[in-house]
Amino acid sequence: MERSGTPPRRSPPSQRQPSPPTPEATRRLEESRLRAKALQRDAEKQQPSSDIQPANAAGKKRPYTSISRTDVPATSRDARAAQSKDGASDSLRPISKKFSKYVDYNFSAMTDTKGGFLSMEDDPWNKSMSTGEAGKPAGEQKPAHMTQAEWERMQLIKKLQRSKSGPYAPPLSILTDEKAQTRCRECQSIDIDFLWEEVFGCAVCNACKQKYPEKYSLLTKTECKEDYLLTDPELKDPELLPHLSKPNPHKSHWHDMMLFLRYQVEDYAFNHKWGSPEALDAEFERREADKKRRKEAKFKEKLLDLKRKTRTEAFRRNNARAAAGDGDGSAPGRATKFGDAIGGNGKHVHEWGRTVENADGVTVKTCLTCNMEVEELEL
Secondary structure, three states, X not given: OOOOOOOOOOOOOOOOOOOOXXXXXXXXXXXXXXXXXXXXXXXXXXXXXXXXXXXXXOOOOOOHHHHOOOOOOOOOOOHHHOEOOOOOEOOOOOOOOOHHHOOOOOHHHOOOOHHHOOOOOOXXXXXXXXXXXXXXXXXXXOOOOOOHHHHHHHHHHHHHHHHOOHHHOOOOOOOOOOOOOXXXXXXXXXXXXXXHHHHOXXXXXXXXXXXXXXXXXXXXXXXXXXXXXXXXXXXXXXXXXXXXEEOOOOOOOXXXXXXXXXXXXXXXXXXXXXXXHXXXXXXXXXXXXXXXXXXXXXXXXXXXXXXXXXXXXXXXXXXXXXXXXXXXXXXXXXXXXXXXXOOOOOEOOOOEOOOEEOOOOOEEEEEOOOOOEEEOOOO
């Protein structure tokens, strides 16, 4: 039987280029395209909120209305499209377009509801929410009717008023009489620091404060106690030593930092409390020596206690070694106690010798084993 061979490959048909469309066909295609675009524009005008995008919107940003819902049902829990009761749009939306790139809502316009708990706004006369004075809240809070920008501006104004700086600085009173003008105690300048004049009663300008730091630098409460040996009652007396209060730089919730003027502290310490700088140095050296002496006494007491514990431990180890044997194969002895004979032979019993009279004329008797002497009175 002969095997059928592979049929020969057919030659590909000749590739002919399609003939160009006639002018009549080209005109009909263009009319159809324009008619379709007109119908699409009419459909977009009738449905402006439709999600269908025009054909020429490729590469452009979609409008906000195409990705948001305006007909939100009343039972919706989606807070992003929430509306108020009167039908107005939510005021939490960002006002600035640049601001909306980073956040979704304007949190400065939100009201803190305290999570449903009672606050000072609900019950301002509640003593449990105050700091001791009736009606005084524990902390100043932003009112609900004030925006964050207005609140920050009000806080800045209060800070400038407290520090008497900026537009709230007192006038220089150049037009008044020269004798009534307040001048710097160093350079006789009228441009003084009014905050220091009010707190410390010291009229000095900013230039002199920088020029004479040995007199007008500020000392903390700790420096006054360690360097000038002042006590807390003296530092807390504003009539004796006035101080400037500032927020604590380490922790904001700690007590305010108390700052004292150096020349006032030195004047009180040298002239009133200790008498002279030499007396202050002598008191400081005496306290340091006393501190060193107490430290050494404490160290010696601990060392003596350690020695007592060491002797006790050594005695216990010796007893345990005697109870277990000396390691030479002998039978282990029993654990000894205070007063037992050396060697573990049982409790020591004195063997008194004959009573004799010593050089002092006292009759004594001596143990023949341990040489212990006791006085004996003969009647």
